[in-house]
Amino acid sequence: MPKMFGTDGVRGLANRDLTARLALDLGDAAVRVLGKAGQKDETQPEGRRRALVGRDTRVSGDFLASALSAGMAAGGFDVIDAGIIPTPGVAFLTSVLNVEMGAVISASHNPMPDNGIKFFARGGFKLPDAKEDEIEAVLGQDWDRPTGAGVGRVSHDTVTATNLYIDHLVSSIAPLNPDKTQPKPLRGLKIVADCANGATSVVAPEALRRAGADVIVINASPDGYNINKHAGSTHPEQLQAMVKATDAVMGVAFDGDADRCLAVDEDGNMVNGDQIMGILARAKKEAGKLADNTLVVTVMSNLGLKLALKDMGIKTVQTAVGDRYVLEEMLRGGYTLGGEQSGHVINREFATTGDGTLTALTLCNEVVRSGKSLKELAADFPQLPQTLVNVPNVDKMAATTNAKVQAAVEKESKLLGETGRVLLRPSGTEPLVRVMAEAATQEQADEVCDRLAKVVAEELAL
Template sequence: MPRLFGTDGVRGLANRDLTARLALDLGDAAVRVLGNSAVREGLPEGRRRALIGRDTRVSGDFLASALCAGMSAGGFDVIDAGIIPTPGVAFLTSVLNVEMGAVISASHNPMPDNGIKFFARGGFKLPDSKEDDIEAVLGQDWDRPTGAGVGRVSHETVTATNLYIDHLVSTIAPLNPDKTQPKPLRGLKIVADCANGATSVVAPEALRRAGAEVLVINASPDGYNINKNAGSTHPEQLQAMVKATDAVMGVAFDGDADRCLAVDEDGNMVNGDQIMGILARAKKEAGKLADNTLVVTVMSNLGLKLALKDMGIKTVQTAVGDRYVLEEMLRGGYTLGGEQSGHVINREFATTGDGTLTALTLCNEVVKSGKSLEQLAADFPQLPQQLVNVPNVDKMAATTNAAVQAAVDKESKLLGDTGRVLLRPSGTEPLVRVMAEAATQQQADEVCDRLAKVVADELAL
C-alpha cells in the first residue's frame, strides 16, 4: 500500500480520494496519536483542544464537519476558525496553546482537489514518523470517550482572523508606546492577487493596516474559483494590473496563502529565489540571519546560490518541501529558508511558510531600501531554467530506471559547471518534474525536452 501522507499532508480528489469518512477517520486517529503525545510530554491535565481552518473550496464544508466530528468524538474540544490561511492555523495553534491544528486545503491545486494536514503543539508540521503513527491507527476501534468526555465544537472565525492579522501587521509595524499603529508602507501602491483563496480578507487588511494603498484582485471566493486563472500559479492578470495602474509592485498568493510571488513595476515576475535573496541580505545586514545561512531546496536556481556567495551568505540545501526546509532550519538553528515556488519561512515570526508575512516583509524592504523591486531583484539573476511536468508515468521509478539515469548523467556531463539537471517525482500529483538550468534558455529547453522524452518513454504506465 502506498503511503497515505504525501509531502504536504493527505491530498486528492475531494469526495473520491479524500472522502468524509477518511476525514473523520483522520481526525479520530490524529487525536489518538497527538493526544497521547501530550500525555507523554507531561502537559497539564484537563480538556484537550484542537484548532482547524480551511481554504475556500466548496468541499471544505463537508470535510471540516467530518474532521471536527472525528476529533470531538475522540474527546477534543475543537475550535473551528473557518476560512483562514494555512500559516494562520499554524500561528493560532501556537498562541492559543492547543494540542494540535489541522488545515483543510489543497494549496495551489485545482478546486476539485482538497487535502488535510496537521500541526503539532507549537504550530509545527508533523514529522514523517508522526504521520506514520496516525496512518497506523487509522480506522481502528478504540475505547472512545462517552458522556462528558466527548468534545465540543466552537466557531470562532472573526476572533481567530483578527488575532492572526494583528500578528502579521506587528511583524513590520509593532504598536507605538501610545498604542497607535505605525504605517511603514505609507505611499506604497501595490496590487494583491488573493487567488480567490484563504487570504482574500487577511492580506488586503494586513497590507492596508501597514499603510499601503492596496488594489485587490481575485478576492471574491465562491467555493469554485480558487486558483482559477488567478494567484501565484496564474500571475498574468496581476502582471497586467500592475502595469495598468502604475503600481509599484504586486504580490500573488496561492489558495491557502502559504506562498507568495511578486511582480515588479514593469510586470516582470520576481520568484521565490529572488525574494529569499532580498530578505536574506536584509537579515544579514540587520544581524538577524543566523550563521549567515539561507536554507534552500534542490529546486533553487544556481544563480541565487552564486549571488549569495558573493555577499558572504551560505546556502544549505534540502529536499523539496517546506517541511524539510523547516526541519533543517530547526536542526541548524537557521532563521530563514524556503523554496523557489514562494514558500518562505521566517523563523523570527512563523513556524511555516507564510505568504502574507512574506508580502509584508518584502514590501517593507522596498520602502526601507529606497529601491524598486526590480532593482532589488536584479542583484539575484537567475540562470535560464526550464521545468517540464511529465504525467502518466511511474514516478517512483524515476530514480531507479537505468535508461533514465543514463540520460541524466549524459546531460549533466554536457552542462558541466554551467548548469544542472534534476528529476523529481511530485509529492502531490502523479507525475515527474524534469528541470534543467543552463547558460542559455535554448540550451535549458533542449536539455529538458530530451530528458522529458526519455522519462515519458521509459516510465509510461
C-alpha cells in the same frame, strides 16, 4: 497499499477521495496519536484538551470541517472552529493558543473540486512522516472513546482568531509604539494584492492597509467555487495587467490557502520565490538576523540564486522539494530563513511554516527600507535559463540507479561545469521523471534537457 499522506497532508477529490467519513476518521485518529487520548491538559479548566480547525474557501470545506471537528470532539477534545483562515494562521494560532493540535482543510493551489486535510502538532509545526504514519495506522480502529462529560464541544470563533493573526502579521514589520499606536512603515506604497478568492481574502488586504499601504485588491470575493480560478499565484496574468494599469509600485499574488506568495514588479514582470528569498536573505544578513549567513533552499531553486548569494557572502543548504523538508533542515541547523521557488518562504523569526501574507509584508517593507524598486532588487538575483521536461511511463525509481542514465547525467554535468546543472527528480504521485536543465543560454538548456529526456525515456521505459 499507497500512503494516504502525501507531501502536504491528505489530498484528493472532495466527496470522492476525501469524504466526510474519512474526515471523521482522521479527526478520531489524530486525537489518539497527537492528543494522547485519555491524558488531561492541566493548563486548561478541568483538564480539557483542545484542538483548532481552519479552512480555505472551498464549498466542500463546510462539510469536511464539520466531520473533522466531530471526530475530534467524539475523541474528547474541545474544538475551536476558526472558520476561513490561511494555513499559516492555523499554525500561528495552534502555537499562541497552546492547543494540542491544529488542522487545516485546504488543497492549497489545486482546483476547487479538490480538498485536503493537514495537521499541526503543538507549537504549530507540520507533522513528521512518522506521526502521519501513526495516524494512518490507527485510522478507523475501535477504541474506548469517552462518554458523557468526557466528549468535547465545538465552538466557533472566527473574528477573534482572525484578529489575533492579523495583529501578529502587522507586528512583524510594525511593532506597536510605546504609546500603543501602530506605525505605518508602508505608507505611500501603492500595491495590488491578488487573493485568489482564497483564505487570505480578508487577512492580506487588512494587514497591508494597517501597515500603511495603499492596497488595490483583486480576486477577494470568494463564493465557494472560484478559489484559484484564473487568479492568484498560479494565474498571475490579471495581477500583472492590473499593476501596469494602476501605476502600482508592485503586486503580490497568493494561492488558495495563502502559504505562498509571488510578486510582480512595476513593469508587470514576475518575481519568483527564489528572487524573493534572495532579497529577504540579503536584508536579514544586513540586519544581522540571518543565522550562519545561510539560506535553506530546495533542489529546484535556480542556480542563479545560489551564485548571486555566494557573491554576497551567503551560503545555501539544499533539501528535497517540499516546505516541510525545508523546515526540518532549518530546525536541525538553527537557520532562520528558507523556502521554495514556488513562493513558500519560511521566516522562523515570525512563523513555523510558509506564510504568504508575512512574505508580502516583509518584501514590501524591504522595498520601502532600501529605497529601491522591486525590479531593482530582483535584478540582483538573475535566473539562469531553465528547461523542465516530464518523461512519462517510466520506472521512476530507477532514475538514480540506471547506469546509462547516470552516465548521461555525469556527461551533461561536466559539459555545463559551474555555469549550469542538471537534475532528475521522480514524481511523487505519477510514473514519470522530471528532467531539468539550467545553463547560460536557453538554447543550451533546451539541448541538454532534450538529450537527457531521450535517454531516460529509452532506458527506463515500462
